[in-house]
Amino acid sequence: MGWCSKPDKASTAAEKKGCDKKVGDPKQPCPLADPNIVSIGWLDGADDKEVATADQWVNLPKEDKWVNGAEIQNKDRLGLKPRLKVKFDKPGSHAFKVKLLAPTGTDAYTDTEKGRNANFKYTEDEKSYTTDADGTKIIDGDFALVAGGGYKFKAQAKDSKDKVVKTGDLTTKRLFYYVEAKMTGLTSVLSSTAPVDTEYDKHYMVLKKHSALSIAHQSNIGSDTDTDTLSGNVDTAVDADATVKPTKPYLLTVAYTDHLAVKHADVVVQSATVDVGPGKPKVVIPVTAAGLLSPNTVATRYLWHDLVAGESWFVEAKFKPDGGGESTIAADKVTHKGTGDYWNEVEVDVASLPAGRGKVEVKVNVVDRMRGGLALGGANQTCVCTRAWWSDQPDAKQECTIIHEIGHKVGMVANGTGALPDKVATHYSGKGHAGDHCFKGCPDGEASYSTSANLSASQCVIFGAVNSKNAFCDNCEKAVKKLDIGSGW
Ligand SMILES: [Zn+2]
Ligand SMILES: [Zn+2]
Numbered sequence: 001m002g003w004c005s006k007p008d009k010a011s012t013a014a015e016k017k018g019c020d021k022k023v024g025d026p027k028q029p030c031p032l033a034d035p036n037i038v039s040i041g042w043l044d045g046a047d048d049k050e051v052a053t054a055d056q057w058v059n060l061p062k063e064d065k066w067v068n069g070a071e072i073q074n075k076d077r078l079g080l081k082p083r084l085k086v087k088f089d090k091p092g093s094h095a096f097k098v099k100l101l102a103p104t105g106t107d108a109y110t111d112t113e114k115g116r117n118a119n120f121k122y123t124e125d126e127k128s129y130t131t132d133a134d135g136t137k138i139i140d141g142d143f144a145l146v147a148g149g150g151y152k153f154k155a156q157a158k159d160s161k162d163k164v165v166k167t168g169d170l171t172t173k174r175l176f177y178y179v180e181a182k183m184t185g186l187t188s189v190l191s192s193t194a195p196v197d198t199e200y201d202k203h204y205m206v207l208k209k210h211s212a213l214s215i216a217h218q219s220n221i222g223s224d225t226d227t228d229t230l231s232g233n234v235d236t237a238v239d240a241d242a243t244v245k246p247t248k249p250y251l252l253t254v255a256y257t258d259h260l261a262v263k264h265a266d267v268v269v270q271s272a273t274v275d276v277g278p279g280k281p282k283v284v285i286p287v288t289a290a291g292l293l294s295p296n297t298v299a300t301r302y303l304w305h306d307l308v309a310g311e312s313w314f315v316e317a318k319f320k321p322d323g324g325g326e327s328t329i330a331a332d333k334v335t336h337k338g339t340g341d342y343w344n345e346v347e348v349d350v351a352s353l354p355a356g357r358g359k360v361e362v363k364v365n366v367v368d369r370m371r372g373g374l375a376l377g378g379a380n381q382t383c384v385c386t387r388a389w390w391s392d393q394p395d396a397k398q399e400c401t402i403i404h405e406i407g408h409k410v411g412m413v414a415n416g417t418g419a420l421p422d423k424v425a426t427h428y429s430g431k432g433h434a435g436d437h438c439f440k441g442c443p444d445g446e447a448s449y450s451t452s453a454n455l456s457a458s459q460c461v462i463f464g465a466v467n468s469k470n471a472f473c474d475n476c477e478k479a480v481k482k483l484d485i486g487s488g489w
Contacts, residue, residue: 149204
């Protein structure tokens with residue numbers, strides 16, 4: 001649109017240049033001198049400052065506190081709805097249309113994903129605008145990107161003569177903070193978290209680490225009470241730190257612990273029918289029990305010892321004669337056998353019993369399992385053990401555990417419910433492990449994945465047991481890129 005003077009036929013030069021504002025009839029349209037759209041750009045910190053290409057931190061709200069002077073230089077780079085500016089070459093009210101082009105760079109969201117989570121759907125509509133009097137227009141809040149990372153967006157504007165201009169790429173990324181909380185007295189804490197940062201960076205999640213906090217030592221985290229104590233200690237330490245606390249709710253905590261052993265109490269093991277009494281040999285009974293998470297799988301278990309001060313593996317022992325009745329066997333007649341700390345048999349001295357024939361029964365506490373790490377009750381809390389099976393955990397296992405537990409916090413393994421991406425092809429739930437995990441590398445449809453064969457076949461960092469793998473598999477990584485972590489924790 002726009003108006004200009006009637007061209008002066010005496011001057012072809014003037015005609016070619018367009019119009020002369022100083023003379024002529026203002027009502028006469030001049031096609032050669034129509035205003036032209038010049039550009040569309042992403043605004044970058046000021047109404048007159050644009051950037052061709054940039055990263056957009058889509059999970060963080062548009063608040064000053066998240067501008068960190070490093071990755072994030074101004075508020076325009078925050079949130080799902082970046083500002084755009086359109087310019088024409090002349091002042092005045094000029095009509096134009098704007099749309100976002102379909103993003104490139106990573107897998108598109110499926111229709112089912114878009115149906116579950118509005119943040120998986122970018123604004124596809126083309127919208128109409130008119131410039132302000134100066135021939136420019138700032139568009140604020142009308143175009144939403146997506147919650148996932150690695151999506152490259154371009155915006156396109158078109159004027160009334162179908163002249164098209166485009167922005168450069170705006171790449172979606174996510175950023176959050178984490179802090180390590182180290183129990184006092186630990187001697188084998190992971191030396192570097194760089195592998196954790198590197199893995200998430202691959203999926204457009206930038207992790208920013210605060211200086212570590214210190215928390216009280218607990219010899220083992222097994223019961224709910226232990227977990228609650230740990231969780232409270234982490235919360236207290238975070239809230240007392242003036243740098244860490246303000247980064248909530250975009251803050252995860254990683255607590256380094258001693259053992260994370262789970263006790264299976266009062267397991268009864270029994271001998272075959274034996275002769276007891278003076279001169280009779282000691283009776284050796286293997287220690288086996290079903291798993292608390294896999295009640296149909298009876299396997300060798302190790303006696304509970306040296307994990308919590310004052311807690312013993314021994315509960316009681318009895319002799320049950322064939323003819324009925326029972327007698328107590330003194331604790332000092334029952335000892336453990338095994339290799340190193342792996343005590344998988346009990347040995348009962350039956351020579352002091354009256355002569356008889358029957359079964360020896362011993363009630364013991366055993367280790368049900370040792371966890372490598374946990375996603376704790378506090379919404380933003382994870383922990384990783386620095387010791388397991390009475391030994392220091394190598395860095396490779398701690399790295400694997402931290403990547404794994406952070407994975408749970410960001411929504412892995414996606415199971416296709418709620419605001420999550422579609423179910424990952426190699427997702428499984430339970431089956432000997434607790435929660436949603438990935439069986440990539442193992443057979444599909446196993447009744448239990450908590451076998452040594454599955455552990456060694458597994459390929460993904462978020463398999464249900466610590467396998468020292470440091471990366472999400474090709475199935476999982478697609479989902480990690482798509483996750484919506486905009487609510488924080
Ligand atoms: Zn897990
Ligand atoms: Zn996987």
